[in-house]
Amino acid sequence: MVQVNNLYKTYKKGYAPALSGINLNIEKGDFFGLLGPNGAGKTTLISIICGLSSANIGTAYMNETDILRYPEKIKKYYGLVPQDIALYPTLTAEENLIFLGRMYGLSNQPLKVEVEFWLKKMGLSNHRHKKIHEYSTGMKRRVNLIAGILHNPSIIILDEPTVGVDVQSRVLILETLKEINRNGTTIIYTSHYLEEAEDLCSRIAIIDKGKIIKEGVPAQLISQENRYSNLEDLFINLTGKELRD
Structure with a gap:
C-alpha cells in the first residue's frame, strides 16, 4: 500500500536532515505504528506520504502511484486524521x-x-x-x-488520535479503529501512548533522528531480549531518556 525508498529530507534552516535514508513497506491490511520521540521525523514522513511535502532524495509510492510526482492522484486513496x-x-x-x-x-x-x-x-x-x-x-x-x-478510504493516516480525550471516547475511538482495520483498511498511526500502540499495531517502526532504528511485530521485538517487558521498555532503550522538548 505504501512504499518508501531511501528518503531524505532537509529543511532550509535545519541543522541535520529531518529524514535520513528512510525505507519502509506498509502492506495492505497492516495496522502500522510509526513511533518516535518529539522531533524524530514522524510528522515530516507523514507529510511526504500524504503528498503534502516534497523530499530531497528518494521515492515514495501509494497504491503504486508515485507520490512525489503525482501528489494529487493519491488523495482518493487515503484519509488523514491530524492531531489538530x-x-x-x-x-x-x-x-x-x-x-x-x-x-x-x-x-x-x-x-x-x-x-x-x-x-x-x-x-x-x-x-x-x-x-x-x-x-x-x-x-x-x-x-x-x-x-x-x-x-x-483504503488507507487511514492518524496522528495522535486519542490525545487529551476522556477514557470513554478513547475506548470508542480505538474500538472503531480496530473494527475498520479488521474490515481490510490499512491504518498508519502515530502515538506517544506506547501501551496503546502495543495493543493496536500489527507492525511498528521506531524512528529517531530521521532514521528507522527498529521495525517489526511488537511482541517479537519485545521478546528478542529478556530485559524488555513491554514496548515502552524497548522504546526507552532505543531512544534514551533524554528530554526532547
Whole structure:
C-alpha cells in the first residue's frame, strides 16, 4: 500500500536532515505504528506520504502511484486524521461533515447515509446540531475521526488520535479503529501512548533522528531480549531518556 525508498529530507534552516535514508513497506491490511520521540521525523514522513511535502532524495509510492510526482492522484486513496482538530468551530458537526463529504466528492443521499451512520456509531447523533466550539475535547476528536474516514478510504493516516480525550471516547475511538482495520483498511498511526500502540499495531517502526532504528511485530521485538517487558521498555532503550522538548 505504501512504499518508501531511501528518503531524505532537509529543511532550509535545519541543522541535520529531518529524514535520513528512510525505507519502509506498509502492506495492505497492516495496522502500522510509526513511533518516535518529539522531533524524530514522524510528522515530516507523514507529510511526504500524504503528498503534502516534497523530499530531497528518494521515492515514495501509494497504491503504486508515485507520490512525489503525482501528489494529487493519491488523495482518493487515503484519509488523514491530524492531531489538530481540522473542523470549522462555528459550524455544527453535521454541517462540517456534509461540507467535507462534498469535498471528497460524495453525492447527497449517500453522503447523508454515511453522516447519519457515523454520528450514531460515535455517539454524536443527539449533538449533531451543536457547534463544534461547544464540544468537549473527546467529542471533537470523534468528529475529527469521522471527517477522515467518511469517504471510506483504503488507507487511514492518524496522528495522535486519542490525545487529551476522556477514557470513554478513547475506548470508542480505538474500538472503531480496530473494527475498520479488521474490515481490510490499512491504518498508519502515530502515538506517544506506547501501551496503546502495543495493543493496536500489527507492525511498528521506531524512528529517531530521521532514521528507522527498529521495525517489526511488537511482541517479537519485545521478546528478542529478556530485559524488555513491554514496548515502552524497548522504546526507552532505543531512544534514551533524554528530554526532547
